Amino acid sequence: xxxxxxxxxxxxxxxxxxxxxxxxxxxxxxxxxxxxxxxxxxxxxxxxxxxxxxxxxxxxxxxxxxxxxxxxxxxxxxxxxxxxxxxxxxxxxxxxxxxxxxxxxxxxxxxxxxxxxxxxxxxxxxxxxxxxxxxxxxxxxxxxxxxxxxxxxxxxxxxxxxxxxxxxxxxxxxxxxxxxxxxxxxxxxxxxxxxxxxxxxxxxxxxxxxxxxxxxxxxxxxxxxxxxxxxxxxxxxxxxxxxxxxxxxxxxxxxxxxxxxxxxxxxxxxxxxxxxxxxxxxxxxxxxxxxxxxxxxxxxxxxxxxxxxxxxxxxxxxxxxx
Numbered sequence: 001x002x003x004x005x006x007x008x009x010x011x012x013x014x015x016x017x018x019x020x021x022x023x024x025x026x027x028x029x030x031x032x033x034x035x036x037x038x039x040x041x042x043x044x045x046x047x048x049x050x051x052x053x054x055x056x057x058x059x060x061x062x063x064x065x066x067x068x069x070x071x072x073x074x075x076x077x078x079x080x081x082x083x084x085x086x087x088x089x090x091x092x093x094x095x096x097x098x099x100x101x102x103x104x105x106x107x108x109x110x111x112x113x114x115x116x117x118x119x120x121x122x123x124x125x126x127x128x129x130x131x132x133x134x135x136x137x138x139x140x141x142x143x144x145x146x147x148x149x150x151x152x153x154x155x156x157x158x159x160x161x162x163x164x165x166x167x168x169x170x171x172x173x174x175x176x177x178x179x180x181x182x183x184x185x186x187x188x189x190x191x192x193x194x195x196x197x198x199x200x201x202x203x204x205x206x207x208x209x210x211x212x213x214x215x216x217x218x219x220x221x222x223x224x225x226x227x228x229x230x231x232x233x234x235x236x237x238x239x240x241x242x243x244x245x246x247x248x249x250x251x252x253x254x255x256x257x258x259x260x261x262x263x264x265x266x267x268x269x270x271x272x273x274x275x276x277x278x279x280x281x282x283x284x285x286x287x288x289x290x291x292x293x294x295x296x297x298x299x300x301x302x303x304x305x306x307x308x309x310x311x312x313x314x315x316x317x318x319x320x321x322x
Contacts, residue, residue: 052097054087055079062090064239072234076100092239094118115139121241126261127314133307134314136321142302146315149303153290157204167203171196174212194221198320205319206271207286220267223260224321261317268316272309287319288312 057063067075079087080100088097099105108114117139119131127133132140135147158164175196179187195212198221203209210217237244237253244254275288284290291312294303302311
């Protein structure tokens with residue numbers, strides 16, 4: 001009823017304005033803008049007929065203003081207390097249903113109906129123009145194949161098992177050695193723990209590890225960490241990408257994101273090229289080796305052909321940032 005009342009007021013205002021005399025640009029803006037808002041509100045009215053109750057937001061922006069202005073996660077917890085464990089809201093041009101119950105979330109994530117991922121424009125830039133690549137943000141048959149393979153292969157190499165203990169101990173000893181060298185003087189721990197954790201996983205993925213004190217490695221970790229710190233769930237650039245691309249919101253973020261992706265993909269491409277040149281079908285030393293075994297079968301799956309290599313690049317990126 002609230003939406004219907006706003007539509008009625010705007011419609012009346014539109015017809016009143018049409019009778020007044022304004023500069024041409026004002027009249028043109030009003031004649032375009034007000035009908036668009038009316039259409040948006042009508043769409044909102046019909047789209048939400050069967051949706052769970054939830055907070056009402058601004059036209060076009062939805063609840064994005066409130067979620068950005070405050071801590072979005074804590075704000076959602078407030079809404080859950082007000083509207084229940086399941087509530088709906090608009091965030092930009094997305095209709096969002098929020099579930100704030102552990103058991104319900106656990107049950108829902110088992111069902112295929114809920115494997116969808118949002119169509120954020122940034123994902124297409126990240127995946128070279130295609131949404132369904134990799135593991136984290138894909139939702140097709142490709143996602144099922146890539147996810148199943150990644151989980152099985154990482155377990156085979158000891159992820160989550162006691163057999164990984166020796167690798168973790170080695171990285172811990174490296175970190176202790178670096179800290180000992182900095183005894184009795186100030187030391188920044190900002191990225192040192194990230195480097196150590198990343199090395200443990202990266203060895204399983206590529207068969208290589210970095211020297212934690214390596215300047216280039218620290219630059220990659222620093223760039224990645226700084227980028228991810230700004231990529232919160234209600235980032236306005238995700239919902240309104242075109243203003244972000246032209247520095248109208250979050251100035252510089254889009255350019256920095258592309259630079260970070262370029263740097264990481266250069267790293268991935270170098271490793272994949274080396275593995276292809278040294279490929280041995282009888283050897284499986286790391287994740288990339290195991291992936292290339294499936295790639296070489298050329299069975300028409302998401303591992304085959306050029307698309308298979310693209311999926312490998314993006315899957316490594318997903319595991320890199322995870």
